[in-house]
Amino acid sequence: MKSSARRAAVAELVSLSAASRRFESAAHFAEWDQETLMPPGGAQARADLIGSLQAVHHEKLTSKAYAKALGRLADLKTGEPVSGLSPLEESLARGQWRRWNRARSLPGALVEETARTASASQQAWSEARRKSDFKLLRPYLERLIALKREASKHLGGAHPYDPLLDEYEPGMTVKELDPLLGALAAPLKDLARRAKGRGRPCAALEAPYRDEAALDRVVTRLAADMGFDHTCGVIARSAHPFSTGFHPSDCRFTVRAEGDGLMNQLLSALHECGHSLYEQGMDKRWWGTTLARHASLGMHEAMSRLWENMVGRDPVFWRRQWPHLRRAFPRLLAKVSVDDVLEHLLYAPPSPVRLKAGEVSYSLHILLRYELEKELILGRLKVRDIPEAWNAKSSELLGAPPPDDRRGCLQDIHWSGGSFGYFPTYALGNLYGAQLFAQFKRETPSWGRSLAAGKLTPFKDWLSEHVYRHGRRWPAAELVRRATGKPASAADFLAHLEARYG
Amino acid sequence: MKSSARRAAVAELVSLSAASRRFESAAHFAEWDQETLMPPGGAQARADLIGSLQAVHHEKLTSKAYAKALGRLADLKTGEPVSGLSPLEESLARGQWRRWNRARSLPGALVEETARTASASQQAWSEARRKSDFKLLRPYLERLIALKREASKHLGGAHPYDPLLDEYEPGMTVKELDPLLGALAAPLKDLARRAKGRGRPCAALEAPYRDEAALDRVVTRLAADMGFDHTCGVIARSAHPFSTGFHPSDCRFTVRAEGDGLMNQLLSALHECGHSLYEQGMDKRWWGTTLARHASLGMHEAMSRLWENMVGRDPVFWRRQWPHLRRAFPRLLAKVSVDDVLEHLLYAPPSPVRLKAGEVSYSLHILLRYELEKELILGRLKVRDIPEAWNAKSSELLGAPPPDDRRGCLQDIHWSGGSFGYFPTYALGNLYGAQLFAQFKRETPSWGRSLAAGKLTPFKDWLSEHVYRHGRRWPAAELVRRATGKPASAADFLAHLEARYG
Known part of the structure; x- marks a missing residue:
């Protein structure tokens, strides 16, 4: 041409x-x-x-x-x-x-029936969870899985789960994912056992705080420090924190409207702001195309968890931020020391609930779901057997079954919404993020001094160079390989956890 | 069928x-x-x-x-x-x-060129107004008027101005409008002369206030008192107050973000909330059609001005509201009495600027514009002669020419945005509103007691019955005739002004 x-x-x-x-x-x-x-x-x-x-x-x-x-x-x-x-x-x-x-x-009729079924199913899930009664959800889930299996056939793939996974994690396959996530089970179970008893909760950091305006000021400043462009973004309030981008010139995130403790609010703000930085960092010239779209949900999750876990749980970060925070919340934090904060951040007792899991066990919760949903899509696990299978996997991976289905197989909204193939992206986010961060630190020996001085933009600039601006130019795992010179693997993630919790 | x-x-x-x-x-x-x-x-x-x-x-x-x-x-x-x-x-x-x-x-090319020209023209207007230099705007306005004359030919009508007017005031024509607005000139000029010196400004009501949260509370309560359904509406802040409705179940209005005095904020809130009540009152079953659309801009303006002027300037209203307001702004209003408020509301010194005009002279400002824009569309007034014609009309209707074009023919954004036929709707709003209000009072002898008790919903209910729910079922003037049993006229408006300012 x-x-x-x-x-x-x-x-x-x-x-x-x-x-x-x-x-x-x-x-x-x-x-x-x-x-x-x-x-x-x-x-x-x-x-x-x-x-x-x-x-x-x-x-x-x-x-x-x-x-x-x-x-x-x-x-x-x-x-x-x-x-x-x-x-x-x-x-x-x-x-x-x-x-x-x-x-x-995908035939229009299939897409429409899936949307309708998912909508009804989510309502059924709400009630089923409230009553801890799986059979209220069961018929909806059976229909949804049948529809997903049909969709999978239309789309095609080496494994029936592949095209579902591909919706959220373009280019990823079961063949590649199995060894990546499989490598996590034994080391994480071992580490979770050893990490038991680490950390100490701090009540003031979990208690509801009063001064919402002070939180807004803290979050606004922190976001600016991270490199969030306030002229191309908005921070607001919602029942559940989330982020969204309409265009690189207009990216928004929220903090929880009420009812959460201060530390959760701050970690959540770092997380959501991390998502927004990714969206702000897309190349405007390619807007509308895959070249200006997140590489995958796993990569999006990496971009948020990096800030939440790698920056937001670093003692050096907190020693710098602590005086600001104490000034912003003088009464609430009067008797809290920065060491209390660090102990609080290490505290993560075992929980059957994914959203209450700490850094170590979180990916085990994902592994559980990934293994079950593959079987469901293959048709080897029947919906009626989900509770039993969930409890068995829970015992195997987390050391105990959940006390009931509400805190077991009914805890997540994803399946009832038709999102099969979504869960693995959370774990991939941890892997990608840790591997990218390790490379960033190798390339940036001054990072410790930067962080101690409250200067966070070197990290954002590195991510912009190696991730943001490329959009979906390559599959996420390939993007990680290019940025780090190594195939995507669990090694850096496990090393990070070992260093922090081992 | x-x-x-x-x-x-x-x-x-x-x-x-x-x-x-x-x-x-x-x-x-x-x-x-x-x-x-x-x-x-x-x-x-x-x-x-x-x-x-x-x-x-x-x-x-x-x-x-x-x-x-x-x-x-x-x-x-x-x-x-x-x-x-x-x-x-x-x-x-x-x-x-x-x-x-x-x-x-309308040919697509004409619509597009009009939009492009209007956009460029509004930018030129900003600069022209800042520099008080009409010739910067002149070429844009010449092109815009040529385009509007062309649009008028495509649409057809007894008078070339009719189809332009019809965009904002469906069913209204020059033939009907000339006598309606023409009846205002002599009585208003006479009344404006007699009303000179009425009222007394109150500095505290014009000064910037500090407590934005207190204003929000006052406006939220006042809106609820008027019948605003907060479960189907939102109140927010913007640089210029406005209202908008996406659906009767989601209608929103704003108060000014900053820099205005308390009384302007409150009158503006009554005004915008009045617009929102109209939108909330549309019949949902017909949503999307003209049966659930404002009858005309004139009627929309009536629905807002009624609350601003007929309710919001009534001494009975203020005697009831005053204690609430004093409690909300204890320091600002410490030395202000309700009589100061009433005197303040009557104070409206002559101004060459429409947006600073009081109730009496406002419609004269509109008459001036209406007469000029008809001539422009007929081609009998050339754009280059606008400043001279404006100043002459100003002398005739308002008693003096403006000190410069910035406060004269460059004061409004409308013409530069291509809105010819829009201005008359402001005056029609005054006429429709006064005629409807007079009828409401005749039918509701208890209104004075209601108002004294802070109960405003009887008025909203009457408007809902006679205006809101009908949407655009009839032209606005016909809707007024049906609600009041008389053809739309200036009589009640003039009687109202005579009673208040005469």
Whole structure:
């Protein structure tokens, strides 16, 4: 292809992708408002709006014009880029083809029934969890898994779980994931045993605090220190903390509206702000395409957990931040020392509940879910047998079964929402993050001094260079390999935990 | 048409109208966020989003499916409803045809050039106003007026100004409007002369106050007293107060973020909340159609000014509200009496600036603009002669020319934004409102006692019955006639002003 024709074809694909993406972005925006500001009466109209926006997004992505533009850069049957493209353009063509192929491969009726079933299923889950009664959820879950197995057949893959995983972690497969996560079980079980009794909880850091304005000031400053661009971002309140990005120029995150302790709020703010930095760091020129989209959910989770766990649990970080925090909450923290904080951060008693797990056992909770959901999708585990299988895996990995299904197989919303293949991304986030952080520290001998001086941007700049700006140019694991010179593995993550908790 | 076929045709038209309206509503929602929360960096992406949403709105309104559904209820050439419809259905068919006909009558290229020119023109206006230099705006305004004259030809009407007016005030014509507004000139000039020197400004009510949280509490309570449903609404902050409704279940208004005095904030809150009550009061079953849309901008303005001027300047209202306000702002209002408030509310010195005009002279400012813009659209007044014509009209109606163009013909954003036909709706709002209020008081002898007891909902309930729930079922002037038993006129408005300022 002539270079002028190539440039025109690329520009057209970018333009059509952005035109489609804009409606997905608008739907996220409507969801943001729903969680932060919308009055309760507006729920039905909002659901209608979000559905309509997503429908236009899908229409534009599967339009004839889009296929025509895409066809100038890739073989529509295989996704293979045409010859004569630059490596970046090849990645663009492949990435856009994958999204397009996925969108057109699933029959509309299947997508709609899945959405309807998931919606009803989530309501059933709420009640089932409240009553700790799995059989209320069972028929919905059976239907959902049947639909997911059907979707898997339409999409194809070496393993039936692969295309489901691929939705959240593009390019990842069971074949690659099994050894990555499998390597965690024995060392983490061993470490969890040895780490028992570490740390000491600090009541003041868990108690509800009063001064919300002080928290806002602390979070605003901390975000700026991390490199969050307040002219291209917003921080607000919601029932559950989350982050979202409509465009690199408008990325937002929330802290919990009420009812949480100070330390959870701060760690959560570091976490969500980490997500927002990733979104702010995308390359605007490619907005709307996979070149300006998170590499995977695992990578997104890495970008948040790095700040929460690698920065936010580092004693050097706290020695610097502590005086600020004491000034912001003079009464609450009057009798708390920085050593109390550090002990508090190490305290993570065993829990059957994933969201209460500490750094060490968290990935074991994920492993449990990953192993069960693979079996469910293969059809080798029946829905009715989930409670029993959950309890057995719990005993094996966490050392004890949960006291009831509410704190066992009913604790998460994911399956009832139809999200199979999502859980592993949490563990991958830990692995990717630790490997990237180890490399960053090797390349940045001054990091300790930086952190001690409260200067956090060298880390953000490194992530920007090695992760943010590349978007989905490569699969997440390949991005990690390029940034660190080694294949993605659990080694650095295990070494990090051993150093901190061993 | 069989009644089952008729019902199906109506349901389909409502459904397609709502599907289109949803994207207009989403654009308003994006604008709301832009004014209340969006970070400055997000401006370009937001403009792109709003443009895309409006484009889908327009596509759906002018789609083949829509025309087909509409064609089952009305003659697509004339808009005449098919036989066998109920009066309500006839109104639906007429109203939807009008919107559809307007959308399809204007060539896309004309609409686009108008939008582009208006955008550039508003930037030029900012600079022209700052420098008080009309010639910086002149070429843009010349182009805009040429485009508006062209649009007028496409749309057709007895007077070239009619189709422009019709955009904001459906059903209103120059023939009907001339005598309505013409009746104001002599009495208002006379009253303005006699009212000179009335009232006394109160510095504390104009000074910036400190306690924003106290203002929020006062406005929240006042809105609830007016009948604002907080479960279907939001109050927030923005640089300029405004209101917007996405759906009757989600209506929002703002108070000024900073820099205004307490009394302006309160009157503005009454005003904007009045708009929101109108939007909350629309009939949800017809949402998306003209049956659940404001009758006209004039009627919307009536719904807000009634609360601002008829309720919010009533001594009985203030005697009741004053103790609350003093408790909310104990320091600021320590030395202010309720009589000071009432004198302050009567104080309105002559001003060349519309936004600083009091109740009496405000409509004279509108008359000035209405007379000039009619001449501009007729081509009888040239753009280059605007400053001279403005100053002459100012002398005639307001008693003096403005000191400069900045406070004269450059004071408003409307013309530079292409809004010709908009200004009269402000004056119509005063007329409609006064006539409705007079009727309400005749029908509600207990209103004085209600107001003295702080009970404001009888007024809202009356408006709901006679205005809100009807949407655009009839033209605004006809709605007024039905509610009051008399043709719309200036009589009640003039009587009200005479009673208060005469």
